[in-house]
Amino acid sequence: MAPINIGIMGVGTVGKGTIEVLTKNQLEIQKKLGKALNIFMVACKNIENAKEVCPADTIITDDAFDIVQHPEIDIVVELIGGSTIARDLVLQAIENGKHVVTANKKLLAEYGNEIFAAAEANQVTVKFEAAVAGGIPIIKVLREGLAANNIQWIAGIINGTSNFILTQMKDKGEDFELALEQAQQLGYAEADPTFDVEGHDAGHKITIMAALAFGIPIDFSHCYLEGISHLQSKDIAYANELGYQVKLLGITKKTDEGIELRVHPTLIPEDRLIASVNGVMNAVYVNSDMLGKSLYYGAGAGSLPTASAVTADLIDLSRELINQVKYPVPHLSYLSSEVREQPFVSINEIRSSYYLRMAVRDQLGVLSELTKIFVKHDVSIEVMIQKSDFKEGIAEIIILTHSTIENNIKNVIAQMESLDAIVGSVTMIRMESFYK
Numbered sequence: 001m002a003p004i005n006i007g008i009m010g011v012g013t014v015g016k017g018t019i020e021v022l023t024k025n026q027l028e029i030q031k032k033l034g035k036a037l038n039i040f041m042v043a044c045k046n047i048e049n050a051k052e053v054c055p056a057d058t059i060i061t062d063d064a065f066d067i068v069q070h071p072e073i074d075i076v077v078e079l080i081g082g083s084t085i086a087r088d089l090v091l092q093a094i095e096n097g098k099h100v101v102t103a104n105k106k107l108l109a110e111y112g113n114e115i116f117a118a119a120e121a122n123q124v125t126v127k128f129e130a131a132v133a134g135g136i137p138i139i140k141v142l143r144e145g146l147a148a149n150n151i152q153w154i155a156g157i158i159n160g161t162s163n164f165i166l167t168q169m170k171d172k173g174e175d176f177e178l179a180l181e182q183a184q185q186l187g188y189a190e191a192d193p194t195f196d197v198e199g200h201d202a203g204h205k206i207t208i209m210a211a212l213a214f215g216i217p218i219d220f221s222h223c224y225l226e227g228i229s230h231l232q233s234k235d236i237a238y239a240n241e242l243g244y245q246v247k248l249l250g251i252t253k254k255t256d257e258g259i260e261l262r263v264h265p266t267l268i269p270e271d272r273l274i275a276s277v278n279g280v281m282n283a284v285y286v287n288s289d290m291l292g293k294s295l296y297y298g299a300g301a302g303s304l305p306t307a308s309a310v311t312a313d314l315i316d317l318s319r320e321l322i323n324q325v326k327y328p329v330p331h332l333s334y335l336s337s338e339v340r341e342q343p344f345v346s347i348n349e350i351r352s353s354y355y356l357r358m359a360v361r362d363q364l365g366v367l368s369e370l371t372k373i374f375v376k377h378d379v380s381i382e383v384m385i386q387k388s389d390f391k392e393g394i395a396e397i398i399i400l401t402h403s404t405i406e407n408n409i410k411n412v413i414a415q416m417e418s419l420d421a422i423v424g425s426v427t428m429i430r431m432e433s434f435y436k
């Protein structure tokens, strides 16, 4: 039986992993598929590098356009990254009638609607399991496993680099900069870590999940991004003392007011399972009307875990080719004719609880002044503690609030910062309980 011919563009960490998975597990895959997956052609800037990892009969090129144009290739795998050349290659592959597998979250967050429309016009499929949470099959969960449900919210630890840094800050009391250096030394963070630590990577992933969950187009422009670089290890320690862990979460919710889509550091009660996800691991927590809450945990990055997801897509697509089935699963979970824009809720209108930390001078009535500000803006205090004494004339106050609209808390902060008794600015971190 003729094999399915695959062209792989990019032989970096995930490309190498995919070649390894396809080679090492070829017999298992063949037993599940009834056909072989053949690494027909590989594109890599450095041909010698590619030769080291490819089977002897693989054609190697330094021009990825050779792959998208080759008539004998059935499926193109895009592992180049970025959203410039990768976009051109994917669109050309689609135009040439090729199915595509990609791990590229940036490409899909920015151009997913265009790419899926082109795929449907050309009657091909684009698969992207590896683009969200690496090896965790969360795309399959959202589109297939939970197809019977209305999804209400998703909250994910979906950036391993940030989670590693936060874990170091918690376990070792290290500042952000030192924890980042460790992450870089261990190869978990890039030389320019902005993309990971400022929330862009998590934003791309939660934007894709929001589209699948709620039947909306992919719209990264509405994703609120706040990273972890401004966090202090003492806030993590105070949160821990109060029974919370601090995690960078990607959150999307369907509310009566519209869709919330946001990435920010978040206090989570430590008795929630997701609060114990540490190091580079990822987890995605989903609340849906029939199943209720479910949690998906695993490696969100790395060569073989990500390649596991890429290869699963190759197997799925090959089954479609072998059985001559088109679109058993719509790209965005909902039929493209049913995908509709919905209003987004701005960050100032979201509902959340809040952790606040401020330094106050030892002045008569300062606490009473603070509490009056909360009353004025209709914000109820859950916990208020003084974390240090007035030895140097200044003490730190920590406040946890009940749920309120973000605008209210921002008004509280602005008014507090205008008081003489408050030194410097007020630190604010959002809190999610996940009880509902």
Ligand code: HSE
Pocket (backbone or CB within 6 Å): 158, 159, 160, 161, 162, 188, 196, 201, 300, 301
């Ligand atoms: N850099 C990402 C992370 C993995 O740290 O989780 C790829 O999205």
